[in-house]
Amino acid sequence: MDARVEPAHDANESPVRLRQISSADRFGRPEGQAMAQTSTALRHSDHDVTDDTIASIAAVMARATFETTRLAAADAAALAAHVRPGTLVYVSALPTKPFAEQRGVVEAVRAAGYEPVPHLAVRSFASAAALSDHLAAMVERAGVTRVLVIAGDRSEPAGPFRAAIELIESGLLQGHGIHEIGVAGYPDGHPRVAPVTLDLALAAKLTAAAETGLSAHVVTQFTMTPEPIVAWLTRLRAQGIDHPVRIGFAGPASVTALLRYARICGVRASAQAFARNVGLVRDMLGTATPDRAVRGVAGPGDRLGDVSPHFYAFGGLAAAVRWSAAVAAGRIALDRAGGFSVTPP
Numbered sequence: 020m021d022a023r024v025e026p027a028h029d030a031n032e033s034p035v036r037l038r039q040i041s042s043a044d045r046f047g048r049p050e051g052q053a054m055a056q057t058s059t060a061l062r063h064s065d066h067d068v069t070d071d072t073i074a075s076i077a078a079v080m081a082r083a084t085f086e087t088t089r090l091a092a093a094d095a096a097a098l099a100a101h102v103r104p105g106t107l108v109y110v111s112a113l114p115t116k117p118f119a120e121q122r123g124v125v126e127a128v129r130a131a132g133y134e135p136v137p138h139l140a141v142r143s144f145a146s147a148a149a150l151s152d153h154l155a156a157m158v159e160r161a162g163v164t165r166v167l168v169i170a171g172d173r174s175e176p177a178g179p180f181r182a183a184i185e186l187i188e189s190g191l192l193q194g195h196g197i198h199e200i201g202v203a204g205y206p207d208g209h210p211r212v213a214p215v216t217l218d219l220a221l222a223a224k225l226t227a228a229a230e231t232g233l234s235a236h237v238v239t240q241f242t243m244t245p246e247p248i249v250a251w252l253t254r255l256r257a258q259g260i261d262h263p264v265r266i267g268f269a270g271p272a273s274v275t276a277l278l279r280y281a282r283i284c285g286v287r288a289s290a291q292a293f294a295r296n297v298g299l300v301r302d303m304l305g306t307a308t309p310d311r312a313v314r315g316v317a318g319p320g321d322r323l324g325d326v327s328p329h330f331y332a333f334g335g336l337a338a339a340v341r342w343s344a345a346v347a348a349g350r351i352a353l354d355r356a357g358g359f360s361v362t363p364p
């Protein structure tokens with residue numbers, strides 16, 4: 020038997036399906052093993068702590084969302100096998116790629132049964148009409164109702180929009196029936212924007228969304244170590260911002276690829292800390308996984324508010340989907356470096 024079971028908590032919040040393995044508990048241990056490990060008081064308490072940690076990591080991971088620039092056949096197959104239909108799949112917009120290519124991926128995500136959330140990088144559009152046409156096509160052909168609004172990486176705007184808030188306040192999104200937006204958060208800061216500017220921009224965007232009838236959530240830039248995420252989230256919550264936060268994680272991907280993307284995306288500090296820790300990355304294929312960052316966020320639990328993982332699939336969407344599904348099923352072994360590894364089925 021390899022029956023799929025719905026997770027115990029709210030189905031709408033838990034897109035990653037848990038797999039039930041026959042003759043084993045939900046952590047993949049054979050029946051009876053848990054009993055055997057509780058033979059002394061010390062072992063018993065170690066075991067409980069380990070179980071609690073694994074359960075909290077699995078519960079957080081069951082709410083994962085994904086992001087991609089393309090949808091290959093293998094990616095669609097991995098989604099179909101492991102991720103509940105209707106789960107949000109964000110489609111990034113790279114300045115080097117034509118808008119039509121993003122529309123194609125958005126349509127493919129919808130056709131596969133998932134909820135496409137396109138990035139709208141406002142600096143990339145030469146006119147409000149160009150942005151409006153692009154959005155209208157995605158609404159019409161792919162039923163888009165949510166978008167991620169960002170300025171984007173251009174140092175100078177191609178048209179009238181310089182910052183994300185200008186699009187939010189324009190009413191254009193609302194006119195196309197968009198009801199929810201994501202905006203960017205930066206736990207590691209931004210190479211060209213000061214921290215205080217980022218803080219003010221985030222608060223202003225969330226206020227503008229509320230005032231113009233849009234639900235809003237935050238999607239963070241990816242971070243390769245847990246410490247900046249926890250510090251940033253703690254600061255955010257102390258400011259009274261209690262919006263849902265999707266925390267960006269990168270991988271699984273080769274260490275080389277991750278460091279390259281860190282450079283492209285401007286997460287230098289985190290990449291340096293990560294590189295120092297590369298000796299601790301023990302996956303057999305030289306693949307880096309965000310296990311330390313995931314465990315660091317799952318640990319503090321409710322204290323960080325409504326948080327969920329968001330995967331930037333730099334090593335391919337299929338790999339990210341499979342890794343997160345294994346973690347959501349509790350198929351992991353904790354390690355002494357503060358992370359964990361996925362165990363074989």
Ligand SMILES: NC(=O)C1=CN([C@@H]2O[C@H](COP(=O)(O)OP(=O)(O)OC[C@H]3O[C@@H](n4cnc5c(N)ncnc54)[C@H](O)[C@@H]3O)[C@@H](O)[C@H]2O)C=CC1
Nearest residue numbers: 168169170171172173174182183184203211212220239240
């Ligand atoms: N977090 C993510 O998933 C993604 C982030 N980006 C990032 O979008 C950044 C900014 O977008 P938002 O957070 O939406 O900012 P925003 O639109 O809320 O603007 C905040 C402040 O930063 C300035 N700013 C924005 N983009 C800039 C740029 N490229 N160069 C210099 N100053 C800039 C704005 O003028 C404004 O003062 C880009 O530089 C890029 O790093 C791009 C794609 C995805």
Ligand SMILES: Nc1nc(=O)c2c([nH]1)NC[C@@H]1CN(c3ccc(C(=O)N[C@@H](CCC(=O)O)C(=O)O)cc3)CN21
Nearest residue numbers: 088089111112113114171172240241280283284285331
């Ligand atoms: N500063 C910044 N810019 C971004 O565009 C960005 C972020 N940060 N943070 C997270 C996501 C992830 N982003 C990226 C950035 C680069 C590629 C990229 O270079 N991809 C490869 C393969 C893409 C493909 O072929 O489909 C490429 O060669 O374009 C992908 C996603 C987009 N987002």
